[in-house]
Amino acid sequence: MFTGLVEAKSRVLSKEPLGAQGARFVFDSPFTWLSLGESIAISGACLTVVSFDDHSFSVDASPETLRLTTLGELKAGDAINLERALSAGARLGGHLVSGHVDGVGTITSLKMVDEMCELSVSVPHELSRFVAKKGSLTVDGVSLTVNEIEGDVAQLLLIGHTRAVTTLGALQVGSRVNIEIDLVARYVERLLSTREA
DSSP states (O other): OBOSOOOEEEEEEEEEEETTTEEEEEEEOOOSOOOTTOEEEETTEEEEEEEEOSSEEEEEEOHHHHHHSSGGGOOTTOEEEEEEOOOTTOOOOSOOBOSOOOEEEEEEEEEEETTEEEEEEEOOHHHHTTOOTTOEEEETTEEEEEEEEETTEEEEEEOHHHHHHSGGGGOOTTOEEEEEOOHHHHHHHHHHHHHHO
16 A cells, blocks of 8 residues: 655666566665565556665566556656555555556646646546546556546646656656556445445
8 A cells, every 4th residue: 555655766777578478677776675575656556576685676567567557668767756655654645545557647738837737637538437626646656636627637736846756747748647546436436336236
């Protein structure tokens, strides 16, 4: 479980094939400690640390992860957001994030307003019904508040701090981003659908 509050940016050091369709990634490590088997969110996708040293760590991505996220598009040198799993008793400053990416969205507009950026992202149609005004949406692992939702397009606001400490500051129109809908919305939908059955 995560909060959507990115702890650090990192870069892809290498990407190698793993089996027929998976991949092993090596990332630059900004953390002074990691543990084998630890869960870590890579631009919103929860993966497992399979090896590490003082300067880097590795994760394995399944074909399903590569298919449903933007991780399959990563190459050496690309920037990513990192967040370690939430520890018991820690403050929950963002919202509950599972690290299970629901789909890929596309940035449709960016507009600077002083130090802030108004951002619109087209959410996959099958997910847009889970997005609510003043609700939460995770974009590349970052917990954001939805200002408006019009059809399949969510409007969000990035403050200067978020732009500086995450990869969202480098987004451009057409950029593809990992989307995770609010966990509560997912469970409400499931409860309602089983009640109607």
